[in-house]
Amino acid sequence: MKKKLVSLILSSVLAVSLLAGCGSTTTDSNVTDEAAGAASEVKVGEVTEASAEEPAEEVSITLGIWPEDTLVEDIAVHEGYVQTMKELHPNVTCVPAYYKYSTDTFMPMVEAGNCPTIFESWFTEPTKLIAQGAIADITDELAARGWLDAMNPSIKALLSDKNGRVYGIPRDGYALGLMLNVELFEEAGLVDGDGYPIYPKTWDELAETAKTIKDKTGAAGLCLLAKDGAGGWHFSNIAWGFGAELCKANDDGTFTSNLASDEAIAAMEYVKSLKWDYDVLTADPLSEDWGTGFTQLGTGNAAMYIGANDAVNQPTQVNGLPVDKLAICPIPAGPAGQFSLYGGTPYFFSKDATPAQINAALDYLEVMGKAPVATEASVEGMKADAQNKVDQGVPVIQRFPCWVAQDVLDAEAAIVAEYGNVDPKMYDAYFEATSSEGLHLEEPGLTQDMYAELTKVLQAVLTDANADVAALMKQADENYQTILDENLNNKAE
Amino acid sequence: MKKGKRRTEGQSGFRKKDLMAWLVMTPSLLLFAFFVWEPLIENIRLSFFSTKMYQVVDFIGLNNYKAVINDVDFMAAFKNTFAYTFWSLLIGFFVPMIIGVLISETVHLKGFFRMAVYFPNIMPSLATIWIWSYFFLPGPTGVLNILFGKLGMEPFEWLNNPAWTIPLIVITLTWKSAGATALIYMANISSISPDLYEAATIDGAGIIQRVRHITAPSIIGIAKTMLILQIISVFQILYEPMIFKNGGPNNASISLMMLMYRYGYRDYNVGKAAALSVMVCIILVILSGIYMKATAKKEEN
Numbered sequence: 001m002k003k004k005l006v007s008l009i010l011s012s013v014l015a016v017s018l019l020a021g022c023g024s025t026t027t028d029s030n031v032t033d034e035a036a037g038a039a040s041e042v043k044v045g046e047v048t049e050a051s052a053e054e055p056a057e058e059v060s061i062t063l064g065i066w067p068e069d070t071l072v073e074d075i076a077v078h079e080g081y082v083q084t085m086k087e088l089h090p091n092v093t094c095v096p097a098y099y100k101y102s103t104d105t106f107m108p109m110v111e112a113g114n115c116p117t118i119f120e121s122w123f124t125e126p127t128k129l130i131a132q133g134a135i136a137d138i139t140d141e142l143a144a145r146g147w148l149d150a151m152n153p154s155i156k157a158l159l160s161d162k163n164g165r166v167y168g169i170p171r172d173g174y175a176l177g178l179m180l181n182v183e184l185f186e187e188a189g190l191v192d193g194d195g196y197p198i199y200p201k202t203w204d205e206l207a208e209t210a211k212t213i214k215d216k217t218g219a220a221g222l223c224l225l226a227k228d229g230a231g232g233w234h235f236s237n238i239a240w241g242f243g244a245e246l247c248k249a250n251d252d253g254t255f256t257s258n259l260a261s262d263e264a265i266a267a268m269e270y271v272k273s274l275k276w277d278y279d280v281l282t283a284d285p286l287s288e289d290w291g292t293g294f295t296q297l298g299t300g301n302a303a304m305y306i307g308a309n310d311a312v313n314q315p316t317q318v319n320g321l322p323v324d325k326l327a328i329c330p331i332p333a334g335p336a337g338q339f340s341l342y343g344g345t346p347y348f349f350s351k352d353a354t355p356a357q358i359n360a361a362l363d364y365l366e367v368m369g370k371a372p373v374a375t376e377a378s379v380e381g382m383k384a385d386a387q388n389k390v391d392q393g394v395p396v397i398q399r400f401p402c403w404v405a406q407d408v409l410d411a412e413a414a415i416v417a418e419y420g421n422v423d424p425k426m427y428d429a430y431f432e433a434t435s436s437e438g439l440h441l442e443e444p445g446l447t448q449d450m451y452a453e454l455t456k457v458l459q460a461v462l463t464d465a466n467a468d469v470a471a472l473m474k475q476a477d478e479n480y481q482t483i484l485d486e487n488l489n490n491k492a493e
Numbered sequence: 494m495k496k497g498k499r500r501t502e503g504q505s506g507f508r509k510k511d512l513m514a515w516l517v518m519t520p521s522l523l524l525f526a527f528f529v530w531e532p533l534i535e536n537i538r539l540s541f542f543s544t545k546m547y548q549v550v551d552f553i554g555l556n557n558y559k560a561v562i563n564d565v566d567f568m569a570a571f572k573n574t575f576a577y578t579f580w581s582l583l584i585g586f587f588v589p590m591i592i593g594v595l596i597s598e599t600v601h602l603k604g605f606f607r608m609a610v611y612f613p614n615i616m617p618s619l620a621t622i623w624i625w626s627y628f629f630l631p632g633p634t635g636v637l638n639i640l641f642g643k644l645g646m647e648p649f650e651w652l653n654n655p656a657w658t659i660p661l662i663v664i665t666l667t668w669k670s671a672g673a674t675a676l677i678y679m680a681n682i683s684s685i686s687p688d689l690y691e692a693a694t695i696d697g698a699g700i701i702q703r704v705r706h707i708t709a710p711s712i713i714g715i716a717k718t719m720l721i722l723q724i725i726s727v728f729q730i731l732y733e734p735m736i737f738k739n740g741g742p743n744n745a746s747i748s749l750m751m752l753m754y755r756y757g758y759r760d761y762n763v764g765k766a767a768a769l770s771v772m773v774c775i776i777l778v779i780l781s782g783i784y785m786k787a788t789a790k791k792e793e794n
Contacts, residue, residue: 103758111547132761133545227739283632286653286741453565459742463653472743479565486563 059092059360064099064119065347077388084367084377092360101125110134115350118361120171123158123343124229124448130161136349139166141358150372150405154441155344169362170344171370173402174308175434176237177328177340178206179315181219182426184303188216196425199329203241203270206304206332210280213303221280223302224271226458227289232451233442234306235271235458237341240440241334242267247443247450247480254489255445259453259477260470263336268469272461285462295319306331309430310345313394323393327426330433339440340433344402372403374411382412386419395422398431449483540767547763557768561756569744570752574728576659577748581727582720584660585667590716592671593678594704607679611672618669622736625665629737652738655745662733662746674719678712685711721784725777749773 067074082094097116099109109115121129129135142148148156148166152173159168178199185197190212192198200206210221225231236246244263248256258264275281282288282302294311296302298319307314309328315321331340347365349358365371369381389396396419399412443450453476461467540557542549561567596606613621628636629651638648652658689707698706731750734740740747749769757766 103761107546107758107761107763128761134761227741283630283634284653286738287626287630456741456743463650463655463742482563482565486560 057091057356059354059356060095061092061117061353061357061360061364062095062097062350063361063364064097064116066096066098068098068100073388073391077384080384081364081367081381084380085364088367088377089360089363092363094364107132107134110351113352115352117350117353117357118347118364119350121168121346121348123174123345126159126168126346126348129348130167134351135167136351136353136358137165137167138169138349138358138362139164141355141362142166142169145362147362147372150403150408152344152402152404154342155402158343158441159346168346168348169365169371170402171347172310173342173344173400174310175340175342175400175439176234176306176308176331177430177434178331179297179305179307180327180329181297181300181303181315181321182325182327183321184213184217184219184300188213188303197327197329199327199429200304200332201330203238203332203334207270207274207278207280210274210304211278214278214280217303219300220282220296220302221278221304222274223282223288223293223296223305224274224285224458224462225288225290225293225306226285226455226462227287227292229448229451229455230290230293231285231288231458232454233341235267235454236443236451237306237331237339237440238271238334239264239267240339240341241332241336242270243334243336245443246454247445247447247484249444255484257450257477257481257484259450259480260474265470265473267334268457268461268473271458272467272469275462276465281462286459297321309397309400309427309434312397313389313392317392317394323395323421324423324426326395326422328430330430330438338433338436338438340438341442342400342434342439343442372405372408374405374407379411379415382415383419386415390419390421395427396420397422397424397427400434445484446480446487449487450480453480453483536767537771539764540771542764544762544764546761549764553764557764558772560765561752561769561772564752566740566744566747566752570747570749573659573745573747574730574749577663577730578724578727580660580663581666581723584663585671585727586720586723588667589671589674589719590678590712592675593682593712594708596675597679597682597708598700607676610675613669614673616669618732619736621669622665622733626737629661652746653742655742658738658742658746662737663727666727666730666733674723677715677719681712681715682708717788721781724780724784728777728780729773 063078066078069075078096085092085094099116099119101119101121115134139148142151147169151166151169155170155173156166159170160166180197180199182191182197185191186195190198190209198209200209206222213219213221225234239246242263244261244267245258246264248258250256275285282296288296291314293302293305294307294314295318297305297307298315298321300321305315307328312326312328315326316323330338332338347370349361353361362371366373366375366378367381369378369383369385371378386396396416398416401409403409457469457472457476460472461469539549541552541554543551543553543556592610596603596610599606630636630638631648631650631653632638633642633648635648635651637651642648650657652661685707690703693703693707729750730748731754734746734748735751735754738746740751750773753766753769753773756762756769
C-alpha cells in the first residue's frame with residue numbers, strides 16, 4: 001500500500017513537472033530576449049538621450065551581419081561601426097545577432113519571428129526567398145534614398161521580382177576569375193622574368209599548365225567542383241567559352257533548355273579530358289564544393305581554382321595562403337571567346353522589419369561603407385574594413401562595381417591605393433577582363449535546377465572514362481526541360 | 494488488455510490502479526500527441542496544399558504528389574531506396590546475428606569483444622562518415638587504395654563507381670550499427686537455459702548442431718522483429734548518402750529521404766516534401782503489412 005502511494009505521488013509529480021516544464025520554457029525565452037535587449041542597450045550606451053531637434057522614434061535593429069564570435073578583430077571593427085551609429089543616429093539600438101545563412105535553419109527562424117533585421121545570404125537564394133515571401137520589399141526605402149539608380153542594373157535585376165520590386169542590396173559584386181596559388185606556379189617554374197605567374201589564356205593552355213604543375217609539384221593543377229550545384233555553376237562559365245547557350249528565354253515568357261548543343265557537349269568533353277587524358281584534377285572532384293575548393297587552393301593541393309574577387313579572404317585568411325602568393329587571372333577563353341560570370345552577394349531584410357528598422361539597417365550599411373554614398377562616415381567604414389583586411393592578411397583589392405555611383409568608386413579606388421597590401425599586377429588582367437564585354441550574367445530560368453542537372457553529368461564523366469557525353473547531356477537536357485515545363489512554362493499561361 | 498484483470502490482487506484496488514496507470518501514461522500521451530501525432534496529421538494536411546514557408550496557401554489536391562512522381566530524380570531515388578534496403582538485408586541482417594552467436598560462445602575476453610563490437614556506435618555519425626570518406630578516397634591517396642597498393646593493386650574508384658556506391662555505404666552502415674543489434678541477440682541468447690546446451694553436449698551435439706537446434710529457434714522471434722525494424726530504418730536513409738557523395742555520382746546513391754530533404758530545405762517547398770513523406774509512410778505501411786501477413790502465416794503452420 002505504501003509502495004502504491006509513493007508511486008502515485010511520483011507519477012503526479014512527474015506530470016505536474018512536465019506541465020510546469022512547458023510553461024517555463026516560454027518564460028525563459030522571454031527572459032533571454034529581454035536580457036539580449038538589455039545587453040545591447042549597455043553596448044550602445046545612452047540611447048535615450050535623443051536631442052530636441054531629433055524627435056525620431058526609438059528603433060531597435062538586430063544585425064545578422066555581425067561577425068561570428070571567433071573573429072575578434074572583425075567584431076572590434078563592427079563595434080566601431082556601432083559607435084559611429086550611436087553618434088549619427090542616437091535613436092537606433094543595434095543588437096548583434098550573428099546569423100550564418102543556411103537553408104536548414106532559415107525558414108524555421110523566420111516562422112518563429114526571429115529573423116535578424118538584416119542578414120547576408122547567398123547569390124543562389126533571391127528567387128526562392130522572394131517567391132516564399134520570406135524577405136522584405138525594400139523598394140520604397142531605397143527609392144527615397146536614391147539608391148535604386150545607383151545599383152548596377154543587372155545586379156538589381158537579380159534581386160528583384162517580376163514587377164521590378166527590389167528585395168535586397170548587393171554586399172559585393174563578383175565576377176568569376178581563375179585564382180592561382182603562386183607558390184605552386186613558382187615551384188613548377190611557371191613564372192616570368194619578374195616573378196609573375198604565367199597564367200593560361202585558353203582552356204587548352206590551362207590543361208597544359210595544369211599538367212606541368214602536376215608533373216613538377218605533384219599537386220593537382222585544377223580544382224574542379226562536382227559535389228553540388230556549384231559544379232554546374234562553374235561549368236556554365238566554361239561552356240560559354242565553347243559557345244554554348246544553356247537556356248533560351250523565349251519571347252512568350254517560356255524557357256527552352258539547350259544543354260545538348262554541340263558547344264555544350266564540347267565543353268563537357270573538355271572537362272572529361274581534364275580527368276582522363278590529362279589527369280590534373282584533385283583526388284576526388286565529387287567531394288569538392290565551393291568551400292573545399294578554397295582549402296585545396298590555399299593549402300597547396302591545387303594550383304588553380306575558379307573563384308572571384310569577393311572571396312579572396314577564403315584562401316588567405318581562412319586557409320593560410322600568404323597574402324602575396326595569391327593571384328587572380330581571367331577565366332580562360334574558349335573557341336568562342338572569353339566570358340566571366342558575374343553576380344552579387346546580397347544583403348536581405350527580415351519580412352517583419354518596419355520601414356524605420358529597414359532604414360536604420362541601411363544607415364548601418366552606410367556606416368560600414370557598403371552603401372552607394374561616400375559620406376565621411378562611410379569612407380571611415382571602408383578604411384576600417386581595409387585596415388582589418390591588412391591585419392588579417394587578406395588582399396585589399398578593388399571591389400567588383402555593384403554600385404555605379406562614381407564618387408563611391410573613386411573613394412574605393414583611393415582606399416585600395418592607400419591600403420593596398422598586394423602587387424596590383426597579380427590582379428590587373430583579371431580586372432581588365434571583368435570590365436570588358438565578356439561579362440556574362442547567369443543563365444535565365446531555374447538556374448539552380450540547371451546546375452543540378454549539369455553537376456550530375458559532371459559526376460558521370462569524372463567517374464567513368466567511357467561515359468557517353470552526348471547521351472548524358474541529352475538526358476540532362478530532357479530533365480531540365482521537364483523541370484522548366486513543370487514549374488515555369490505551364491504556369492506562364 | 495484483459496490480462497490486467499487477472500493480475501489484480503483484490504477487487505477494491507481495481508479502479509485506483511486504472512487511475513494510476515493513466516497518470517503514469519499521461520506525460521507520454523501528451524508528448525506523443527504534441528510531438529508525434531499532431532505533426533503527422535499536420536504533415537498529411539500540408540501535402541495537399543501549396544505552401545509559403547510553413548503556411549498553407551491553396552488546396553491543390555494531388556498536385557504535390559504529381560510533382561513528386563514527375564520529378565526527374567524521383568525514379569532514381571525510388572529504386573535506390575529499395576536497393577539500400579535490399580543490400581542492407583543481404584549484408585547487414587545476418588552479421589549481427591553471427592556476431593551475437595560468436596561472442597556468446599566466446600569464453601575469454603567476452604567483455605572486451607562486447608565493447609569492441611559496440612564501439613562504432615558511440616562515435617558521432619558525421620565523424621565516422623568523414624573517416625570512411627578518407628578510406629574510400631579514389632586515387633593513390635585514399636587509405637584503402639594505399640593499403641591495396643601495397644599488395645600491388647591499382648587504385649579503386651570505390652564510391653565513385655556507381656555500381657558499388659550503395660553496397661559500400663551499406664557496409665559502413667553495418668559496421669556502425671551491427672554492434673547494437675548484436676547486443677540484443679546476445680541478451681536473447683543468454684536467456685536460453687544452459688541446461689539445454691548441456692543436455693545437447695552430453696548427447697554428442699557439436700557447436701553447429703547446438704546453434705542450429707537450440708540457438709536458432711530461440712532467436713528467430715527477435716530476428717523477425719529486427720528484420721522489419723531494419724527495413725523501416727534503412728528505408729529512411731538520409732545523411733549517409735548526403736554526406737558521402739551528396740546523392741552522386743549521377744544520382745547513384747540518392748534516396749527518397751534525401752529528395753525530401755532537398756524539397757524541404759533546399760527548395761523551401763514544404764508541401765512537396767510533405768507529399769513525399771506521406772508516400773514513404775504509405776510504402777512502409779505496405780511493407781509492414783506484407784511482413785505481418787508473411788509471419789502470421791508461418792506461425793499458423
